[in-house]
Amino acid sequence: MVIDRRKATLFGAAAALRIFLFVVFPSLSRLLAGRVEVSTPVTSFKRQRISNLDQAPLLLPLFSLIPATAFSAITSILYILLDLFCAEALAQIAESGESRETRLYKSPRHELRWDGTAVGAAYLFNPLTIAACIGRPTSLFTNCAVLYAVAKACERRPLLAILSLGLASYLALYPALLLPPLILLSYDAKYKGSSQPPSLIPFAAIHTSAFFGSIACFLSESFFLTGGSWEFISSTYGVHLLLPDLTPNVGLWWYFFIEMFDSFREFFLGVFWLHLGGYVGGLCIRLRGQPLFVITTLLGLCAIFKPYPSISDTALYLALLPCYRHIFPLMRYTFFTMATLLYASLLGPAFYYLWIYAGSGNANFFYAITLVWSLGLSVIVSDSLFAVLRDEWEVERPEMKGKDVRQI
Amino acid sequence: MDGELNQSGCALVLTLARYFKRWSLWSKDIIILITSDSKAGPQAWVDAYHNEHAVPAVEPLPTKSGALQGVVVVDNALNHRFESLHIVYDGINGQLPNLDLFNTATAIASGQMGISVVLQRMWKHRDSYQERLQTMLRGMVSQGLGHASGPHSSFIPYHVDAITLQAVGDGWQDEMAMGRCVESTFRSLNNLLEKFHQSFFFYLLMQANRFVSIGTYLPSAMLVAVNFSIMAIALWIRSGRSTAPKLGSTNGKNEKKAEVEIIEQDGMLAVAPKQSLVIVERELFLPIALVIAFHFLGVIPLYLFNNARRDAFSWTFTIFTQANVLLPSLLAALLSYQSPLTAQQRLLLQCFSLLLLGMFLATLATLNFSLAFLIGLLAAPLSFAGQPFSTTSAEDSRSGWSARKSLMTVLLQVLSPPAVVLAACKASGVNVEDVLVEAAFGWKAHGLWTQVVVWCIWWPAWIVGGVICSPLL
Numbered sequence: 001m002v003i004d005r006r007k008a009t010l011f012g013a014a015a016a017l018r019i020f021l022f023v024v025f026p027s028l029s030r031l032l033a034g035r036v037e038v039s040t041p042v043t044s045f046k047r048q049r050i051s052n053l054d055q056a057p058l059l060l061p062l063f064s065l066i067p068a069t070a071f072s073a074i075t076s077i078l079y080i081l082l083d084l085f086c087a088e089a090l091a092q093i094a095e096s097g098e099s100r101e102t103r104l105y106k107s108p109r110h111e112l113r114w115d116g117t118a119v120g121a122a123y124l125f126n127p128l129t130i131a132a133c134i135g136r137p138t139s140l141f142t143n144c145a146v147l148y149a150v151a152k153a154c155e156r157r158p159l160l161a162i163l164s165l166g167l168a169s170y171l172a173l174y175p176a177l178l179l180p181p182l183i184l185l186s187y188d189a190k191y192k193g194s195s196q197p198p199s200l201i202p203f204a205a206i207h208t209s210a211f212f213g214s215i216a217c218f219l220s221e222s223f224f225l226t227g228g229s230w231e232f233i234s235s236t237y238g239v240h241l242l243l244p245d246l247t248p249n250v251g252l253w254w255y256f257f258i259e260m261f262d263s264f265r266e267f268f269l270g271v272f273w274l275h276l277g278g279y280v281g282g283l284c285i286r287l288r289g290q291p292l293f294v295i296t297t298l299l300g301l302c303a304i305f306k307p308y309p310s311i312s313d314t315a316l317y318l319a320l321l322p323c324y325r326h327i328f329p330l331m332r333y334t335f336f337t338m339a340t341l342l343y344a345s346l347l348g349p350a351f352y353y354l355w356i357y358a359g360s361g362n363a364n365f366f367y368a369i370t371l372v373w374s375l376g377l378s379v380i381v382s383d384s385l386f387a388v389l390r391d392e393w394e395v396e397r398p399e400m401k402g403k404d405v406r407q408i
Numbered sequence: 409m410d411g412e413l414n415q416s417g418c419a420l421v422l423t424l425a426r427y428f429k430r431w432s433l434w435s436k437d438i439i440i441l442i443t444s445d446s447k448a449g450p451q452a453w454v455d456a457y458h459n460e461h462a463v464p465a466v467e468p469l470p471t472k473s474g475a476l477q478g479v480v481v482v483d484n485a486l487n488h489r490f491e492s493l494h495i496v497y498d499g500i501n502g503q504l505p506n507l508d509l510f511n512t513a514t515a516i517a518s519g520q521m522g523i524s525v526v527l528q529r530m531w532k533h534r535d536s537y538q539e540r541l542q543t544m545l546r547g548m549v550s551q552g553l554g555h556a557s558g559p560h561s562s563f564i565p566y567h568v569d570a571i572t573l574q575a576v577g578d579g580w581q582d583e584m585a586m587g588r589c590v591e592s593t594f595r596s597l598n599n600l601l602e603k604f605h606q607s608f609f610f611y612l613l614m615q616a617n618r619f620v621s622i623g624t625y626l627p628s629a630m631l632v633a634v635n636f637s638i639m640a641i642a643l644w645i646r647s648g649r650s651t652a653p654k655l656g657s658t659n660g661k662n663e664k665k666a667e668v669e670i671i672e673q674d675g676m677l678a679v680a681p682k683q684s685l686v687i688v689e690r691e692l693f694l695p696i697a698l699v700i701a702f703h704f705l706g707v708i709p710l711y712l713f714n715n716a717r718r719d720a721f722s723w724t725f726t727i728f729t730q731a732n733v734l735l736p737s738l739l740a741a742l743l744s745y746q747s748p749l750t751a752q753q754r755l756l757l758q759c760f761s762l763l764l765l766g767m768f769l770a771t772l773a774t775l776n777f778s779l780a781f782l783i784g785l786l787a788a789p790l791s792f793a794g795q796p797f798s799t800t801s802a803e804d805s806r807s808g809w810s811a812r813k814s815l816m817t818v819l820l821q822v823l824s825p826p827a828v829v830l831a832a833c834k835a836s837g838v839n840v841e842d843v844l845v846e847a848a849f850g851w852k853a854h855g856l857w858t859q860v861v862v863w864c865i866w867w868p869a870w871i872v873g874g875v876i877c878s879p880l881l
Contacts, residue, residue, distance in 0.1 A: 329689070335644050339637070339763060346771045354774065358503060359567040360609035 006117045007091065011084050014124035018083065021134055022076045029076070032135030037348060040308035041245040042172070043137035045075075054239045055138055056171045057222040057232050075136060082140050083133050087124050089147035090319055091116030096154035096189070098292045099323040103188040103197075105289030107391055108398065109326040123319040132312035139312040142172045146316065149175075149182060150295060158186035162207050166214030173240040174302045177277060178295055180284050183207050185291035240307055243269060248366060250348070251309040252374060255367045276305045293388050296320040300381040304374045314377065321384065330387035333379050340376035344369050409446050409483045409496075409558050409574060416484035416575070418442055420583050424590060435598055437473040443559070450481075451562035451853050458566055478509060478597045478604070479570035481560045482590055484583065491579025492524040492531075493517050493589065496572040497613075499564025500854045502551040502776035506604035507611050507619065509569040514616045516592040517573075523581050523589065525616040531577065533615060540614035547612055552778035554858045555850050562854060569604050610777065622777070629773035632784030636766030639791040643759035647752045648687040694747065695756035699764060702871050706864035713844055713859065714851045722841045729826040736820075736874025740881040754876060758794050761872035765790070768865045779858060783866050786828055789819050793873040816877045824874075825867045 021028060032038050033045045042054045066074045093099070100110035114122075123129055132140060145168035153161035165182055168175035183204050191197035219233070226232045239245060246254045253272060260268060279301050283294045299320060303313035328334070348369045354361030394401055425440045443449025455461045456469045457476070484490070497510055517523045526533060528546040533539050550557055560570035575586055610622035671678045709728065716724050743749060749757065765787065773780035793816055821827065833840045850856030875881060 335641070339640075339767075342763075343767055343770070346767055347774070350771045350774055357567065358565075358609075359603070359605065360503075 004117065007120065010117055010121050010124065011087065014087070014121075015080050015084060017125075018080045018130065018133055019076075021130070022080075026072075029072070029134050029136065032131055033137075035135065035349070036248050036352065037250050037311050037345075038131060038135035039137045040139075040249045040310050041247050042239055042308050043139040043310060043312070045136040045138070054235055054245070056236055057225050058170070058218065059138055059141065061225065079133050079136050079140060082144050083124065083129065086140075086144050086147050086319070087120035089144070089151040090123050090323075091120045092151040093147070093154050093292070093320070094119040094323050096151075098154045098185070098189060099290075100326055102290055102292070103192045105392065105395075107326055108394055108401075109329075109391065112326040112329075114322055114325045119319075119322045122322045123315070126315055126318060128311045128315040128318065132310070132315055137310060137312055139172065139310060142168050142175065143312060143316045145171065146175050146178065146299070147319070149178075150185070150292070150320075153182055153186040154189050154292070156186075156190045158183075158190060158207055159210060161186055162210045163214050166211050167218065169211075170215055170218040173237055174276070174306050177280050177302065178298055179208065179211055180280055181291045181294040181298065184284060184288065185295065188291060241269065241273070243307055248352075248363070249308055249310060250370045250373055251307065252305065252371070253307050255363065272305070272307075276302065287388070289392070290388065292320075293324065293384075296324070297381055297385060300377065300384075304377050304381070317377075317381075321380075324384065324388070327384065327387035327391050330390050331383045332386070333383050337376050337379045337383070340372060340379070344373035344376060348373065409572065410485070411446075412485035414446075414483055414485055416486060416583055417482045420484060420587055420590070421482050424587055427587075427591070428594070433598070436477060438594065439473065446559045447556055447849070448853050450559045451556075454562050454566060454568075475603075476563065476566070476568040477600060479560055479563045479568055480513075480590060480593055480597075481558060481570065481572035482586070483558070483572055484575040484586060486575055488578060489580050489582045490575035490586075491577025491581065492526050493586070494526050494529070494574040494576045495616075496558040496560065496574060497527070498547070498550045498557040499561045499570070500556055500850070501554040501565070501857050502778060503564050504551070504609060504611065505560075505564055505569035505571060506607050506609055508604045508607040509571055510613070511607070512596045513571055513573065513589070513593055516596070517589050518616060520592065521585055521589055523585060526576065527613055527616060535615055540618065544612050544614045544620065548778040548781070550778075551612075551776065552782045552858075554776060554779060554856055555846055556854055565855070567603070626773065626777060629777050629781040629784060630770060632781060632788065633766050633769035633773060635784075635788065636762040636769065636791055640759045640763035640766060643755050643762070647690055647755040647759065650688045688752065690756060691750070691753060692756065694749070695753050695760055698743075698757055699760045699868075699872065702761075702868040703764070703864060705871070706868050709867065710859055710863040713863075714848050716844075716848075718841075718845060721844045725826070725840055725844060729830065732824055732826050733821060736871055737878050737880055739871065740875045740878035743875065744881055749881065754794065754881065757872060758876050761869050762791055765865065765869040768861075772861060772865075776857075779861060783861065786823055787866055787869060789816070789823060790869055790873040792816070793820065794876040813877055813879060817874070820870065820874050820877060824870055825862050 039045060063075070094114065095116040097110075100107050100113060145164050149161045149164035149168060151161075152158075152164060161182060165175055165178060169179075186207070187197075187200055187203050222232055223230060243253060243257055246258050248254055256268065256272075257265065279298060283297060284291070287294050296317065299313070300317040303309055303317045306313070348366065351361055351365040351369050355363060355366050390405065393405075421440055421442065425438075428434065428438055441450065441453055443453065452461070452466070453469075454476075456466060457472060459468070461468065493513075495510060495513055497505055499505065514525050518525050528543050528550065530539060530543050530546070533543065556562060558572035558574075560572045563570035573586070573589065575581075608619070608621060610626075612620040612625060614620065671680055712724065712728070713721075769780045769784050769787075772783075829843065830840060833843055847856065847859050851859060
């Protein structure tokens, strides 16, 4: 196996930075694990140690096998390795070229690209990723599984991709929404260049049943692990669906549901989940030719609208975005969104401090800043969608290249 | 306080303890705290009370009660009768107690007892405009520095409202009067069902009965911070434009004609060179890396001035100030030798630096208004460094001396952080070494953040401004 020198340097530098932060600032890890932006009730590192209430049972043997004396050190190394694994999967996604040229579509700007090492660097040195690694939430396992699934789909190994997505959906509920675009992506990647590909329906049927089969496997393993009871389902998935824990986070849900009357709760839970799931069908149909972009956009939308988001979900979305370097010139609001995200990430902890510690602010300040954060992310998602649609449109109308257009 | 033995205050407090014990109407526990020094003592006690003490070195408190509701510090170092009560209310990092506690003490002292109340060391206050302004500005300086202005300051970060009552002046009020004030305040605190939260937490006092609310004064700090953001946006947009080509000239030589394009908008026609309509690709890596590197460079003076030995402070600071004068030119020379910046990269460097500065100052204004305001004003010339107002980036590529650049360099040198510290010390007659010792003590004991803001936010922005202005770039 040839190890690329640039990649080795990058991985070494990223690992060194994270080891430096873990060793020289040991209190930083505890500080970040306690911050609401990094760890949510379903991903918290501290809760993992105390009791495994809201997290997937399969993580329990993983963490209980680690001896208590070296727990901190070994989990730090484990999380660093997870980060490097994610970067490797990202590099594979970028190198496969699926973002620029798929079976059904070739971008007119496909020469403009960042290679795998650059995309990996953008992920590894993103401050959000570093903070998520130091804070050690368990959502990093989900991120790993999702990226591995996408990487395997781009590399023409659909069954592995589906298995990995099954693991991701088992750990957190929302990756199940990525099943349709992932099937389309693996189908497109596998039969790229062939003039008479086999029909999509049996392919989709086989892989969907493989998906549900893998989930059934994981669930039955958990059944045995928790001593033969199905209670873990209500605690693990019920938390996502029914939102019993209303700890503040960077999402939109907690504030709504704190002030909601109980009789309307189920209705609004249904509405919020329907909102999240409603994007899948539309995006898959409209962007049939670019399923990788559908996955990217869905990850971005999940980072905004899922019940317990954190910055690791944002880091996952911002990780896949550099694969679309070729549409960056078409995006209109990059400076504004980057400034908004920076402002929100500074003002958020300040207003949280004013609310919880100084007592001179209240929840509205903090929620307003999380709304600004979500606004920034929404503008990135919609701007990149605009850029990709414009890119597709310029294949039909090449004379409009370089001109200002408005979407009506 | 002020290093003097609190003889009458201790005596009064012990007497009050015996007096309070006789009454059965107290609904809360009263804790009497007497410490050997006024800065570290209360901080150590309140840290231990909230389990924030350094675990192996400090033992936990043996007796604790519930959450602290309010703290009144009694300071009477005089051995004669006093004239007025000086109320000190500033906390660490500019955080203030709830105005209700201050109003309670003022209403009791000046309303019921007839003792005049002074604040911010304004011993004679005739309620004129100048004196109100001076009180407010002194309050802003005290809040901006964020240091412990009295023993009560250590309690405020724990969300415990605290004030210090200090007997000042030469009059005819005696310890009985002070004791009655303290007892009335305690009776008022006794009646509380919940922590103070109904009144203002953010205010600027002009006089014992007048204050400015945050809605009135916050826009000023926000405007100062937004100034940097607006400049950053302007620089960003300018960095996307290329140099404007010449459309036509009276020169007889046959120059290559620039391509023009006709634009129509709102029924009017204009002719513009095509080149100025296209947005140029921006090279972002080097400016971003430089800005981040400069901000991390601020850790060096922060560490230096927090951990130096006491006797080494003055000469360390002198050497640092002198090195600081040369630092921007040195960095500019290094940059132009290693990787010279294009005109666009110069614009982007200033853009990102101002963007970060504006962001940090806007965030800081919500936490410590005075510090953000003062630093914003002192750093305001940074948005005029370089050439932010020329219409094309062609003029930026002109390096070398010019009157404007030299004026800017001098102004920036005068307004550099170490120079400002020196000037402030000279103006107020305080020793520089004392200021630095106070800052280092504040960092270690109280968790003071002022030096972080100065060295890690203001100084790097100043460096970038100096580098941009430097003729060596």
